[in-house]
Amino acid sequence: MNRSQLPKRTGGRTGGRANRRKGTRVFNLVTFAQRSVVVAIVLALVAVVALGKLAWIQLFEGQATAEAATKSRTVPHTLQAQRGRIVDANGMVLAQSLERYTIVGSPKAAADFTPVKCTKATSSYCHSIDGKPVGASGPAAVARLLAPVLGVNAMELGAQLTGTGSYVVLKKDVTPQIKRAIDKLHIAGIISAELSNERSYPHGDLMGSLLGGVDTEGNGVAGIEYMENGLLTGTDGYEVYQQGRQGQQIPGTEVKSKQPVNGKDVHLTVDGDVQWYVQKALQEGKDKYHAGWAMAVVQEPQTGKIIALADTENHPAGSAEAKMNPPLVVSQTFEPGSIGKTITLSGMLQEGVHAMTDKFTVPDHLKVDGQEYHDATNHQAEHWTMAGILQNSSNVGMVMAGEQYPDQKRYEYLTKFGIGQPSGLGLQGESRGLLTSPQTWDRRTRNTVLFGQGYATNAIQLTNAVSTIANKGVRNQQSLIAQVDGDGKSTSSSTQPVRVVDEQVAGQVMNGMESVAEKFKNVAAVNGYRVASKTGTAEVAGANGSLTSIVSDWSGIIPADNPRFVITVVMKDPQGTYGGLTAGPIFAQIGEFLMQKYEVPPSAPRTDAIPVEW
Known part of the structure; x- marks a missing residue:
């Protein structure tokens, strides 16, 4: 068979290619359709799951979900x-306490901050600086908004707000005015203000x-x-x-x-005006007499209220020094010296050992049980009554009068007058002084306690002891905090007064103290007012711990005919030494101020003085 007899191929190569392209298209369409079906099925499944989940949430978890969302937005804030x-x-x-705020930032929230541009729609919560856009975001934007209000450097503030933490203190003790300005910045989710009351003391070292x-x-x-x-x-x-x-x-x-x-x-109970004046008088006295320090207490004898409690070691209230150093008038102890004779005399009269008119012939020195005692000045044998021994502050006279006054009674009356006992004021750093039992006294101490040596007290105790005499023999509980009811009205103290000596005894001791004051009328008188007082001078420990320093003190009652105040002044190492010549004039200065401030009527003339000589 020749080539011409072979069957002919329809379309040839061109037809084959066309068929292949057609098959590819068909395949692609089928693949696309298949994929579309798969995607549709997946989407349908997702939709079914989503709708099912939505239905489940709405039907079964709706309330719990809503509560969770609410809880996430609900926060407690301390008031x-x-x-x-x-x-x-x-x-x-x-x-x-003044209203102050601590400004706190959240770096975590600042990192997500994006300023809101100012438009008509956002004008109530937008962000701008002097009407212009902030020009940044995150911590830098927050810092640019906040720094001018706080008065700090924007770059430093931005550095503080950079991080992942949620709490950083940016500034303390911010005033309410600044806090309100921060509120207007509309950055409350990033910056918050915590109320932190600042303690203020308007009168400095008063x-x-x-x-x-x-x-x-x-x-x-x-x-x-x-x-x-x-x-x-x-x-x-x-x-x-x-x-x-x-x-x-x-x-x-x-x-x-x-x-x-x-x-x-x-x-x-303190009167700020009196406190200020007493502090001033003490500082002037310290400077005048070149003393190491000076302190004073003013008390109402009828109530036990302390009207002033001052010393020259002043520190501004709230300062580190004020926190670390209790008032000197509370912590400093000393031998009261001859002021202690008023306690001895009260006990002797109460026990019937002596009367104020008892007569003594008193030399300037005396030896008892191998111990020698001296008066402050040399003098011939004097004819003094008991009142005269007090007026002339004779140590020798007190030792002579104490022959029939047992050691136990000496200790008992010191204790009854509050010596060596807590004042009950509850002040930090208060020393109760030192009073040992009579069983520990040696031959000298048993007699030195008669004239205010051999034991230690503080100005608070000493003032209350003298106040007991001024209050007709009744010792009140001292008070520094006024007892007030819910309406702020004063109420009486719950502590009951204690009678220490009879009213007649207290009156006789007062009489003798008036004679003491008359002896110092040229340096410590208060014109128009009778004064009953006692001076004291005693050795105290100096810087090296030995008895190298002197304390001069004065405790007085004014007016003597109608006691309103007891004033005790104590000075360390004053030039002039004796209490009557140094502490006495400061007492008179304070007393005059009190009489004028409280408009106390002048005293009636004295007509019942007990003889001091015989």
Whole structure:
């Protein structure tokens, strides 16, 4: 068979290629259709699952999910209680808490911050600086907005806000005005303000160490702030509400709240005006007599209220020095010297050992049981009554009068007058002094206690001892904190007064003390007013611990015919030495101020003086 007889191929090569292309198209269409079906099935399955999940959530988990979302937006916020004030007897504020804020930032939230451009629609919550865009995002944007308000460097502030933490303190003690300016920046979700009351002491070193101070948490750590911390401290409250993305409260979402209970005010018995004047008089006296220090206490004998409690070791209230150093008038102890003779005389009269008119012939020195005693000045044998021994402050006379006065009674009356006993004021750093039992006394101590040596006291104890005499023989509990009811009205102390000696005995000792004051009328008189007083001079430990320093003191009652105040002044190492010549003039200066301030009527003339000589 030749080639011409072979069957012819229809279409040839061209037809074959066409058939192959057609088959490919068919295959592709089939593949696409198959894939489409698969995708449709998958989508349908996803839709079914999603719809099923949605139905499940709505039917079975809807409430739980809603509650979870609400819970994530619901946050508690502490409402801080304000610490109570400390005020003087006249209501003058000595310590108070000012509204201040601690500004806190969240670096984590700052990292996601994007300023909102200001338009008509966003004008109530947008961000700008002087009407211009912020020009940054993240911590830098927050810092640019906040730095001018806080008055800090923007770059440093931005560095503080950079990180992954959620809490960083940016600035403390911010005023309410600045806090309100921060609120207007619309960055509440990033920057928040925590109320942190700042303790303020408006009068500086007036009663500085007495007031003490608080720590960084606002708790009292010294002085009145510590002693009355429980009363001054309030109870914080809280608010629970839902907040938006920027940390703002969503209106109407408050679910629970409790208002804080502020601390109560503490009312002192101290009169701030008197305290200021006493501090001034002490400083002037210290400078005039070149003393190491000076201190004073002013007390109402009828009530036991302390009107002033001052010394020259002043520190601003709230300072580290005020927190570390209790008032010198509380912590410093000393031998009272001849002021102690008033206690001895009271005990002798009460026990019937002597009368004020008993007669003595008193030399300037005396030897008893191998111990020699001297008066402050040399003198011939004097004819003095018991009142005269007190007026002339004779150590020898007291030893002579004490022959029939047992050691146990000497100790007993010192104790009854409060020597060596806690004052009950509760002040930090208060020393109770030192009074040993008579069983430990040696041959000398048993007699030196008769004239105010051989034991140690402080100015508070000594003032109350003299106040007991001024109060007709009744010792009151001293008070520095006024007892007040819920309305702030004064109430009486719960501590009952104690009778130490009879009224007649106290009156006779007062009479003798008036004679003492008359002896110093040229240096320590208060014109128009009778004064009953006693001076003292004693050795105390100096810087090396040995008895190388001198304490000069004076405790006086004014007016003597109608006691209103007892004033005790104590000085260390004054030039002039004797209490009547140094502490006495300061007493008179304070006494004159008190008579004028409280408009005390002048005294009636003295007509019943007990003879001092025979």
